[in-house]
Amino acid sequence: MPKYEMVFIVQPELEEEPLNALVEKMSKTISDLKGQVTQVDSWGRRRLAYPIRNHREGLYYLVEMDMPAAAVRSLEKSIKLMEDVMRYLVVRKDEQEA
């Protein structure tokens, strides 16, 4: 299974509890797609270089995972349905070498 990494930005007004639920939901979505989350890293609250949805800050998360390549589209589809996620980026990891 190829390695992927994903960064997503959550809107900054989300309270602690639904935030944890969201991260939980994200991991569950990945494992439902037969993926394996290897690491979740929170960068915390960061200032955005430009406003997104009228927010100037965002909560950044970095997820590293192994996932079948065919699952990427379905993962992106379900992220699009999560309204509190303002931005995401899924990148294949081994492409960064060389």
Next chain:
Amino acid sequence: MANDTGTEQQAPRPRRYGPGEGGGGRRYGGPPPRRVCAFCKDKNLRIDYKRADMLQRYITDRGKIQARRGTGLCARHQRSLSVAIKRARHLALLPYTAAHLRRG
């Protein structure tokens, strides 16, 4: 004043840009030093879209990606740099335009 380039002991390497005055020969020392791409020189350096502080060095004050003549990178690394900057922009780690800089 010599108005011919042949007066110097060493035939100057043709300059691609710089002052194109007719005579007087070159004024600014020898040929420009050959630069080696920073990422080729240090193999441990990785171009990573997550490291906005590092990518910042390669954008202009208007937020544009610097040309290779400015960055001094080789073609391969310039290519991966530009991809990394575009990814970082998508994640709002870097600005798309200078307008973002002022308000951001």
